[in-house]
Amino acid sequence: MTTGAADLFERAAGVMPGGVSSPVRAYRAVGGTPPFIASGSGARVWDTSGRDYIDLVCSWGPLIAGHAHPRVVEAIVAQARLGTSYGAPSPREVELAEVIIEALPSVEMLRFVSSGTEAAMSAVRLARAATGREKILKFAGCYHGHADGLLAKAGSGVATFGLPDSAGVTEGTTRDTLTAQYSDLAAVEAIATQVPLAAIIVEPYAGNMGCVPPAPGFLAGLRRICDTTGALLIFDEVITGFRLARGGAQALVGLRPDITCLGKIIGGGLPVGAYGASRSLMSQVAPLGPMYQAGTLSGNPLAMAAGLATLSLLDVSAYEALDRTGARLAQGLEDAIWTHGIEACVQRAGSLLTLFFCAGPIRDELGASRADRSAFAAFHRAMLSRGVMLPPSQLECWFVSLAHDDDTIDQVIRSSWDSLKEMAR
């Protein structure tokens, strides 16, 4: 049996839709077949043929400490020797919950789940349970996992009732999901004053239409609208939690959402999610209250151990380092696009960034949709051939980790010079 990527991809495609366990990994947006990853260490991954790449996917966010950080690996191994799942309370859950609550003043209690999807789905259920209202508002271009009611977005700049984004999602489900463009406070105000909303759910810094920071005042405006209309404000910090700051985006902007969704980093590379809120809101959740939500592997001890080890690495100096590294990469990319006369812009928030192939700034999904996807696809292929693995879609963030040192970033910048030069010819 050979282990080449082409052969593996053929086998994979025979047994899994698109050959993958999550669609974007199939490289449909950039062409070619994805490398199959055999191992990772620090800022690098190795494919099954032994080629190495600088990794700017970092598992789409969880690996803020890089691949196979020794402290994280040790924590997982030590826990594995004690067992991998009990279906009963265990000490690491309490420890991780306490660490998270310490970092996020808006969260007094939380419930662990196994994915960001579950966190967002459960947060919406909690908002409905607490308010007795049915409709929610989300923003086009924001992703909150693949629960039915959250797979909807606006088809235009006009706020409208959501249409399903996916086959198999009923119109009845998405009828309760209204949508507006990101940072369009006037649209939110118009909707929230007419329709009793259970919740407004938002990525406080959008990371799923590329990196799109909120317009100044947008998040504070949402807080105000929620306060005046009785809707609950949900910050989906599955990407931004422990990424933009230890206290997440909410610490950065100095706001308290009613409910926070977490995932990715808090599991240190193992499957995890969590939703948290005030003590009184979380008292709605079973067994304290009437809102049912459960999970066989929730609070999984391996994930808790990996999360605790990861969060223990994230002190003030870690965030300074992440920001410095992100800035170095953004500056290098900006120099390269300017020098080669490419129409593109870089948007960054700390260690999240996106190179959009269109003029900036990009403020919402309509803006992001103007980026040249075929230019990005060519760039992605050119970078991959130079040993740099970028997320295989224009509308994703690149993730910088603590393992990306200056030399590594400079290699990425050199590769982008060469790639853009090739494209400019």
Ligand SMILES: *Cc1c(COP(=O)(O)O)cnc(C)c1O
């Ligand atoms: C990744 C992500 C999710 C979904 O998390 P999964 O663990 O993939 O289910 C939800 N919200 C945001 C903002 C995300 O980036």
